[in-house]
Amino acid sequence: MIEVRNLEKHYGGEPVLRDLSFSVEAGEIFGIVGHSGAGKSTLLRCFNGLEKYQGGSVTVMGKEVADLDEGGIKSLRRDMGMIFQNFSLMGRKNVFDNVAFPLQIWDEPKTLGARVNSALRFWAKPQPAITDRVMELLELVGLADKRFERVQNLSGGQKQRIGIARALALNPKVLLCDEATSALDPKTTLNILDLLQDINARFNLTLVVVTHQMEVVKRICHRLLLLDKGVAQCLGKTEELFLSPTETLKKFVDEEYTLIPSGTNIRMMFPRDISQDAVITTMARDLNISFSIVGGKLERYLDDVLGFLIINVPDEHLEAVFRYMREKNLHWEVLGNDRNALQRPL
Numbered sequence: 330m331i332e333v334r335n336l337e338k339h340y341g342g343e344p345v346l347r348d349l350s351f352s353v354e355a356g357e358i359f360g361i362v363g364h365s366g367a368g369k370s371t372l373l374r375c376f377n378g379l380e381k382y383q384g385g386s387v388t389v390m391g392k393e394v395a396d397l398d399e400g401g402i403k404s405l406r407r408d409m410g411m412i413f414q415n416f417s418l419m420g421r422k423n424v425f426d427n428v429a430f431p432l433q434i435w436d437e438p439k440t441l442g443a444r445v446n447s448a449l450r451f452w453a454k455p456q457p458a459i460t461d462r463v464m465e466l467l468e469l470v471g472l473a474d475k476r477f478e479r480v481q482n483l484s485g486g487q488k489q490r491i492g493i494a495r496a497l498a499l500n501p502k503v504l505l506c507d508e509a510t511s512a513l514d515p516k517t518t519l520n521i522l523d524l525l526q527d528i529n530a531r532f533n534l535t536l537v538v539v540t541h542q543m544e545v546v547k548r549i550c551h552r553l554l555l556l557d558k559g560v561a562q563c564l565g566k567t568e569e570l571f572l573s574p575t576e577t578l579k580k581f582v583d584e585e586y587t588l589i590p591s592g593t594n595i596r597m598m599f600p601r602d603i604s605q606d607a608v609i610t611t612m613a614r615d616l617n618i619s620f621s622i623v624g625g626k627l628e629r630y631l632d633d634v635l636g637f638l639i640i641n642v643p644d645e646h647l648e649a650v651f652r653y654m655r656e657k658n659l660h661w662e663v664l665g666n667d668r669n670a671l672q673r674p675l
């Protein structure tokens with residue numbers, strides 16, 4: 330579906346992608362992971378012609394992206410839907426109009442007069458075929474009842490569902506997802522991932538999922554590519570890589586959180602039925618102290634999903650926090666700033 334051979338990309342003199350070679354197979358969910366600045370978004374943008382590359386080759390469905398003319402790029406983008414972290418929707422428009430937008434502009438004519446007519450058409454009542462398609466997509470993402478709602482009034486998860494519906498409007502062969510769940514809370518993240526997985530299975534749609542969240546990769550990606558400063562660090566089946574991780578992958582997983590050097594970093598575990606927000610706000614209120622939240626996420630343990638939150642507690646409040654966690658029967662561990670120096674709970 331997508332073949333990348335010896336890809337080189339630089340901005341000015343700065344190399345951003347270096348000698349990348351891999352392929353994405355039709356129907357798979359392919360993950361691209363790496364730290365901020367690794368080149369993940371740039372790589373995605375090379376797939377759909379939004380970025381030029383200076384060396385090597387990117388072929389999508391047999392065609393070299395660099396060789397495509399304007400018409401070729403246009404049809405390439407029709408075949409590649411894209412969703413983003415910030416949703417990129419028209420906030421003041423309603424749900425229906427957002428999803429209808431690509432359908433209404435796709436055959437945009439070239440002459441000025443025809444463009445004006447086309448713009449007028451956009452504001453007029455949509456054609457029945459467009460209405461049917463939009464409603465079909467809204468049913469798919471579970472938002473048919475919100476069709477008249479303004480997008481700015483919806484939750485992050487609902488916005489991303491609309492983003493997905495809009496990206497699927499023109500029946501793409503590939504869906505590019507750039508940090509699609511990074512702005513969402515853990516529960517909503519899982520809902521969106523389930524939806525993406527369902528779409529992949531139902532329509533055999535190829536998904537390329539760019540993320541820095543390992544749980545996203547573990548949950549839905551069949552294969553993954555780990556990028557570090559534009560260099561491919563490992564490539565393979567997700568399950569195999571996690572069962573016997575390379576040193577770089579281990580390091581990446583461990584480095585997800587930069588612990589605060591002062592105070593004490595504590596990882597609090599939350600089973601599925603305990604709300605993290607409630608525990609944290611109650612603890613802060615009951616003890617009348619403040620602490621920083623270093624990070625948190627959901628982790629999959631076998632068939633279950635458990636959440637954790639890493640907090641940083643100033644030394645003077647540590648005893649009180651330990652006492653509180655013991656009283657409430659919470660599970661926790663103290664993280665040393667050197668990740669190997671894991672201490673036992675007091």
Ligand SMILES: Nc1ncnc2c1ncn2[C@@H]1O[C@H](COP(=O)(O)OP(=O)(O)OP(=O)(O)O)[C@@H](O)[C@H]1O
Binds near residue numbers: 364367369541
């Ligand atoms: N238009 C641009 N001009 C110059 N440099 C750029 C441009 N876009 C990206 N870069 C640089 O290229 C590198 C890779 O950026 P890119 O956005 O692809 O990283 P990323 O892996 O998607 O990061 P993040 O996780 O933060 O989204 C970074 O060093 C970035 O500063």
Ligand SMILES: [Mg+2]
Binds near residue numbers: 369370371507
């Ligand atoms: Mg990015």
